[in-house]
Amino acid sequence: MSDPGDPAHPTAEGAPIDELKPLEPPPGEGEDDPLILWFLSLTLTERLAVAQDFVDSVRMLKNGLRS
Numbered sequence: 482m483s484d485p486g487d488p489a490h491p492t493a494e495g496a497p498i499d500e501l502k503p504l505e506p507p508p509g510e511g512e513d514d515p516l517i518l519w520f521l522s523l524t525l526t527e528r529l530a531v532a533q534d535f536v537d538s539v540r541m542l543k544n545g546l547r548s
Contacts, residue, residue: 520528 520531523531
């Protein structure tokens with residue numbers, strides 16, 4: 482691994498722009514995008530209803546009940 486104090490290191494001050502490499506997302510990144518976009522498309526009332534349904538489900542599971 483290169484040293485950040487090394488002038489050739491991509492994050493070192495004065496490093497040429499063409500030497501800077503874009504960060505790549507880790508494997509599996511972006512798999513939740515459709516779910517996130519769906520949730521953001523809901524109104525505030527709909528989001529609260531989804532959250533309440535989740536809480537109710539967790540509470541039922543915690544109490545040993547099944548739906």
